[in-house]
Amino acid sequence: MIYREAGQFKTTYAADQAIFPIAQDRWLVLAGLVLAFVVPPALASEYWLQAVLIPFLVYALAALGLNLLTGYAGQISLGTGGFMAVGGYAAFKITTSFPALNIVAVFLLSGLAAAAVGLAFGLPSLRIKGFYLAVATLAAQFFLVWLFNKVAWFTNYASSGTITAPPRQVLGIMVTGPEATAGTRYVVALAMVVLFALIAKNLVRGRIGRSWMAIRDRDIAAEIIGVRPLRTKLLAFGVSSFYCGVAGAELVFLYLGSAETLAFDINLSFLVLFMVIIGGLGSILGSFLGAAFIVLVPIFLANAPHLLGLGLPVALQKQIELMIFGGLIIFFLIVEPHGLARLWQIGKEKLRLWPFPH
Amino acid sequence: MSQLYALLVGPFADMAGAPLFLVEVLIGGIASGLLYSLVALGFVLIFKASGVFNFAQGVMVLFAALTLVGLLERGVPAPLALALTVLVMIALAFAIERLVLRPLVNQEHIILFMATIGLNFFLEGLGEMVWGANVKKLDLGIPDESFKFAGVLLNKLEMTAAATAAVLVAVLAVFFQKTRIGRALRAVADDHEAALSIGIPLRTIWVVVWSVAGVVAIAAGIMWGAKSGVQFSLSLIALKALPVLILGGFTSVPGAIVGGLIIGIGEKLGEVYWGPLVGGAIENWFAYVLALVFLLFRPQGLFGERIIERV
Numbered sequence: 001m002i003y004r005e006a007g008q009f010k011t012t013y014a015a016d017q018a019i020f021p022i023a024q025d026r027w028l029v030l031a032g033l034v035l036a037f038v039v040p041p042a043l044a045s046e047y048w049l050q051a052v053l054i055p056f057l058v059y060a061l062a063a064l065g066l067n068l069l070t071g072y073a074g075q076i077s078l079g080t081g082g083f084m085a086v087g088g089y090a091a092f093k094i095t096t097s098f099p100a101l102n103i104v105a106v107f108l109l110s111g112l113a114a115a116a117v118g119l120a121f122g123l124p125s126l127r128i129k130g131f132y133l134a135v136a137t138l139a140a141q142f143f144l145v146w147l148f149n150k151v152a153w154f155t156n157y158a159s160s161g162t163i164t165a166p167p168r169q170v171l172g173i174m175v176t177g178p179e180a181t182a183g184t185r186y187v188v189a190l191a192m193v194v195l196f197a198l199i200a201k202n203l204v205r206g207r208i209g210r211s212w213m214a215i216r217d218r219d220i221a222a223e224i225i226g227v228r229p230l231r232t233k234l235l236a237f238g239v240s241s242f243y244c245g246v247a248g249a250e251l252v253f254l255y256l257g258s259a260e261t262l263a264f265d266i267n268l269s270f271l272v273l274f275m276v277i278i279g280g281l282g283s284i285l286g287s288f289l290g291a292a293f294i295v296l297v298p299i300f301l302a303n304a305p306h307l308l309g310l311g312l313p314v315a316l317q318k319q320i321e322l323m324i325f326g327g328l329i330i331f332f333l334i335v336e337p338h339g340l341a342r343l344w345q346i347g348k349e350k351l352r353l354w355p356f357p358h
Numbered sequence: 359m360s361q362l363y364a365l366l367v368g369p370f371a372d373m374a375g376a377p378l379f380l381v382e383v384l385i386g387g388i389a390s391g392l393l394y395s396l397v398a399l400g401f402v403l404i405f406k407a408s409g410v411f412n413f414a415q416g417v418m419v420l421f422a423a424l425t426l427v428g429l430l431e432r433g434v435p436a437p438l439a440l441a442l443t444v445l446v447m448i449a450l451a452f453a454i455e456r457l458v459l460r461p462l463v464n465q466e467h468i469i470l471f472m473a474t475i476g477l478n479f480f481l482e483g484l485g486e487m488v489w490g491a492n493v494k495k496l497d498l499g500i501p502d503e504s505f506k507f508a509g510v511l512l513n514k515l516e517m518t519a520a521a522t523a524a525v526l527v528a529v530l531a532v533f534f535q536k537t538r539i540g541r542a543l544r545a546v547a548d549d550h551e552a553a554l555s556i557g558i559p560l561r562t563i564w565v566v567v568w569s570v571a572g573v574v575a576i577a578a579g580i581m582w583g584a585k586s587g588v589q590f591s592l593s594l595i596a597l598k599a600l601p602v603l604i605l606g607g608f609t610s611v612p613g614a615i616v617g618g619l620i621i622g623i624g625e626k627l628g629e630v631y632w633g634p635l636v637g638g639a640i641e642n643w644f645a646y647v648l649a650l651v652f653l654l655f656r657p658q659g660l661f662g663e664r665i666i667e668r669v
Binding site: 076124127128130131132134135136138139142143146266270273274277315316318319320321322323324325326327328329330333334337 | 411457458461462465467468469471472473475476477478479480481482483484486487594597600601603604608643646647649650653654
């Protein structure tokens with residue numbers, strides 16, 4: 001970066017293995033986090049919080065989950081929407097059955113429920129891989145959405161078939177429901193995503209993450225050196241579904257407020273997959289960059305024509321959005337298959353040497 | 359106990375009680391199964407020749423149908439419209455080869471797969487932007503009505519569709535077995551490098567195979583479009599070709615046909631006899647779960663090549 005890291009010597013292995021080994025990075029990230037917690041709730045408008053920041057955080061969590069599975073463990077999943085639906089509906093059932101339970105605990109429990117379902121649908125991954133697995137996860141997507149649609153028990157027999165986030169408090173502050181302010185919901189979502197990103201980062205640089213990557217790079221070789229495919233793959237499915245489940249619960253409780261199964265259809269699975277591809281497969285940072293990109297592009301497309309003085313009909317806007325999404329994905333795969341995270345890394349390397357080329 | 363009876367015995371008792379109805383259900387299943395096969399064929403062709411799992415095949419079906427209907431709506435006579443649609447699909451094949459496949463040559467399969475997902479969205483947006491997103495009717499002049507044959511109720515449209523699919527499959531089989539290009543395609547499918555070394559132009563082959571897949575997509579688009587209208591859900595129906603592929607194996611043309619029939623029949627039987635027990639609409643996922651269960655026992659599909667792995 002612009003700053004120099006000369007003179008920072010590592011005297012312990014722990015210091016060498018730190019997530020941010022450079023002191024300036026550490027302080028910048030910390031300062032950025034503090035600002036992220038303080039500034040938007042105080043300054044950002046309701047629109048920015050509700051339309052940009054909260055969906056960004058929720059999607060980032062889902063993308064993190066899928067990235068653990070697809071980017072790190074190498075198992076393609078098209079069932080993200082289904083697992084998120086499990087999280088959303090589980091959270092709704094748990095909190096309506098036990099209203100006194102802390103809502104954060106409800107989120108975690110619904111993550112566990114999603115993890116259990118993820119484990120079940122991850123079982124075929126032991127015998128099948130690659131494209132076959134992708135199709136198998138489609139079974140999870142369609143079956144789960146159908147199940148929540150058909151069985152009225154999941155919606156507490158609501159005639160409309162929608163689940164609505166009930167009002168719940170944490171420490172006397174309204175966190176979910178119609179009375180919760182966007183600022184509060186933003187802070188809760190941010191705290192969750194920071195916590196889970198930290199856990200994910202530590203997972204992937206430890207033993208578990210290495211065994212995932214070994215399976216991804218060459219599963220048979222990994223098996224020979226003693227990585228157990230059964231446990232490793234299932235763990236990846238479980239952890240990934242846990243993340244997706246929590247993200248699904250947040251999607252309903254913190255972002256949308258109420259949802260039908262339509263919110264969890266196959267398009268959601270693709271959306272999260274795109275975040276992971278565009279952001280960067282096998283990168284924690286990439287999950288955030290991809291989520292930001294996918295959330296911002298439609299908003300940009302909705303507003304850019306107005307700035308230029310053109311009024312585009314909504315349908316046309318939607319179609320252009322689809323084309324740009326598709327085109328960008330192909331473009332990214334051609335130019336940089338490792339996504340925005342890799343571009344960020346290259347930029348950093350360049351800046352590190354700047355203004356000298358060597 | 360009574361529930362077990364309803365699950366395990368009741369449906370079979372129903373089948374035995376009304377054999378003619380059973381035959382009707384079976385024929386309906388075969389008809390829709392052949393349509394699935396048509397879509398699955400497009401996948402198999404491309405997968406065999408280039409190793410690309412073309413997720414966009416479903417949208418290619420939609421795109422072809424939209425183009426055809428759009429041309430017909432603008433007063434272009436039917437044969438000309440069909441010819442133009444074929445040209446559009448061939449042009450599309452050229453564009454895909456030039457803009458997507460060539461820059462991504464030698465990338466991993468998963469990257470190519472994701473590129474076709476991108477293609478999927480691009481074509482969907484393009485098709486709807488050019489031709490409009492509203493549901494269109496595709497009138498083939500074949501009435502969607504039923505007639506009795508040997509006491510069994512048959513649907514004219516479905517029968518025509520089934521016959522077309524059968525003819526198309528036969529033509530493709532001959533094309534693959536007997537013609538020069540067909541042999542070149544099979545050579546490329548077997549081994550890219552060996553095919554290159556004996557002088558088969560890989561790029562041309564890719565264009566040809568995507569064009570053929572495009573033409574198959576037109577046929578599938580016409581049939582599905584005539585049955586349920588040309589609309590976005592067409593590409594979702596086409597997704598059902600995926601379990602068909604799993605059943606049949608990714609690399610087998612006969613597998614695509616047999617897989618399609620199994621899925622079509624299984625789905626109809628499941629919906630008619632077991633669907634009411636669980637609240638209906640199981641057609642959405644039945645095929646996938648069937649394929650999933652099947653995969654556990656035979657990961658390479660019915661006719662797929664056995665996967666032998668070495669480190």
